Amino acid sequence: MPIYRFIFFSAKHRFAHASNLLPRFGSSKRIQSCGYTKSAKNNYYKKPTGHPVVNVETQASRSSGAYFIPPILLGFGGLLAFLHYNDERRAVKIGKDSYTGSDTAVAPIIGGPFTLVNSENQIVNEQDFLGNWVLLYFGYTSSPDIGPDQVRIMAKVIDTLEAKKNLKVLPVFVTIDPQRDTPAQLRAYLKEFDPRIVGLGGPVSAVRQMAQEYRVYFKKVEEEGDDYLVESSHSMYLIDPKMKVVRCFGVEYNAEQLSKEILKELKKHQVNA
Amino acid sequence: MSLEAYASAKRDEIHTDVLLQARQACYKARDAFYSCLEKHSDKKPTEIGSVGLLYPTECKPSREDYVQNCRVSWVKHFDRQYCKTKRTQRLLDDKETRRGV
Numbered sequence: 001m002p003i004y005r006f007i008f009f010s011a012k013h014r015f016a017h018a019s020n021l022l023p024r025f026g027s028s029k030r031i032q033s034c035g036y037t038k039s040a041k042n043n044y045y046k047k048p049t050g051h052p053v054v055n056v057e058t059q060a061s062r063s064s065g066a067y068f069i070p071p072i073l074l075g076f077g078g079l080l081a082f083l084h085y086n087d088e089r090r091a092v093k094i095g096k097d098s099y100t101g102s103d104t105a106v107a108p109i110i111g112g113p114f115t116l117v118n119s120e121n122q123i124v125n126e127q128d129f130l131g132n133w134v135l136l137y138f139g140y141t142s143s144p145d146i147g148p149d150q151v152r153i154m155a156k157v158i159d160t161l162e163a164k165k166n167l168k169v170l171p172v173f174v175t176i177d178p179q180r181d182t183p184a185q186l187r188a189y190l191k192e193f194d195p196r197i198v199g200l201g202g203p204v205s206a207v208r209q210m211a212q213e214y215r216v217y218f219k220k221v222e223e224e225g226d227d228y229l230v231e232s233s234h235s236m237y238l239i240d241p242k243m244k245v246v247r248c249f250g251v252e253y254n255a256e257q258l259s260k261e262i263l264k265e266l267k268k269h270q271v272n273a
Numbered sequence: 274m275s276l277e278a279y280a281s282a283k284r285d286e287i288h289t290d291v292l293l294q295a296r297q298a299c300y301k302a303r304d305a306f307y308s309c310l311e312k313h314s315d316k317k318p319t320e321i322g323s324v325g326l327l328y329p330t331e332c333k334p335s336r337e338d339y340v341q342n343c344r345v346s347w348v349k350h351f352d353r354q355y356c357k358t359k360r361t362q363r364l365l366d367d368k369e370t371r372r373g374v
Contacts, residue, residue, distance in 0.1 A: 142291045144299075144347040185287050192293045222346045229346045 111237075111245040112213035116174065116206055119187040119199040126243050133169045133266065134239040138216045140177030140230050141189040146251060150234060155194035156255040157262065167266060171197045176218040177230050178207045214245070238265055290344060299343035303351055306332060306339040326352040 115125040137154055139147040154171050161167045173190055175181035178201045181189075186199030201207065211218060218232040236258075238247040246265050249258055289295060309332040318327035320336070323345075328336060340348055 142288065142344070142346075144344075144350050148296060180288065182286070188287045188289075188292060222349055224345060227344055227346045229350060 109245075110213065110215050110248075111239065111243065112210075114206070114210035114213065116200040116202040116210065117183060119183045119190065119201075121183050124198075124200060129170065129172070129239070130243055131241045133167075133241060133262075134172055134237075134243075135169050135262070136172045136174065136214075136237040136239055137235075138174050138176050138211065138214070138218070138232060139234070140175050140232075141181050141185055142177060142229070144229070146234050150236070150251065151190070151193050151197070153253070153255045153258060154236065155197065157259045158194065158196060160255065160259045161262065165263060167263070169262065172200060173197050174200045174207070174210065176207060176211060176216065176232055178202055178204050180226075238262060240269055295342075299339075299347060302335070302339040302342040306335040307355060309335045322352055323349045324352050324356065326356055 113126050115123065118124045135154060135157065137150055139150060141147070151173060154173075158169055158171050161169055171194065173186070175186060181199075181201050183199070183201060186201055190197045190199045214237060216233060216235075218230050220228045221231045222229045234251045236249045236253075237245050238249070240246050246269070247261070249261065253261065306328075310328055313329045313331045316329040316331060318329050320328050320330055320333060322328055322336060343351070
């Protein structure tokens with residue numbers, strides 16, 4: 001009987017202690033929880049539970065990452081080395097020649113055979129111009145302002161080169177308006193500028209083929225029946241005696257600049273040939 | 274049409290309105306018209322030319338002269354060019370009056 005009492009008493013005492021303690025812990029816990037939840041809720045909740053898991057994870061990744069990192073690094077290094085080697089192989093070294101032997105023409109290869117009708121109604125093809133330097137202009141007689149200006153510049157250049165440097169360059173005017181520019185029309189038009197200018201025309205298909213070879217853009221605009229303008233690039237081509245296009249000049253060149261540039265090209269060609 | 278047929282066909286008509294004389298007459302008439310426009314630039318343009326070019330009635334006679342001396346496509350070409358230069362000039366001049374815009 002006294003044993004039961006002792007046990008009971010001790011239990012009660014313990015419980016009393018516990019009950020005494022409990023409220024205190026509970027209150028402190030409550031206070032604690034209030035403070036923590038307000039500021040760092042996640043941390044407070046995660047920390048006690050996450051730590052062991054995180055630790056395990058880092059340990060796990062470290063051990064498996066250690067296996068992956070060297071191969072990845074090696075692979076990356078290999079890729080870099082391959083790219084570097086490829087760059088070296090593809091680059092044209094400074095000082096070495098380019099792939100093509102002759103580099104008189106820095107432009108793309110344009111030009112080609114053509115067969116047209118000149119202002120005397122004779123059939124002309126590119127063979128007839130071999131052996132001459134040719135200054136070629138694609139224009140049309142009904143041009144309001146640019147056409148006449150360019151033809152005038154061409155005539156002046158030919159004159160300058162022949163008078164001062166005694167260099168013969170053959171001026172050729174190819175019409176991109178063959179339907180209206182008949183041989184007679186060309187003759188009358190070009191006569192007013194310079195009798196040496198050769199006028200070439202022909203059927204539309206022949207002109208179109210030549211324009212395609214020389215990469216000349218031309219298009220009818222403002223069409224009102226028979227009255228239209230032809231939009232084009234208005235550029236002049238300098239062709240060497242082997243019928244190869246050496247240079248292309250746009251409208252920005254005036255007569256002096258053009259003659260100077262042509263002189264330069266002629267001199268360069270004489271040095272090479 | 275083959276090349277030979279083209280060469281042998283009789284094509285003798287010449288468009289004289291693009292030869293030197295005609296060109297010079299056209300340029301002269303054009304310049305006269307545009308100078309008239311400049312002179313009367315303060316007047317209100319009431320007449321309409323081609324491609325949206327407006328001009329005052331004072332310039333009507335020079336306009337007619339211009340249109341007569343030049344081809345229609347040339348008139349349109351020059352008018353368009355004139356409008357373009359006018360517009361760029363206006364944009365360039367306007368810079369002083371509209372700072373910071």
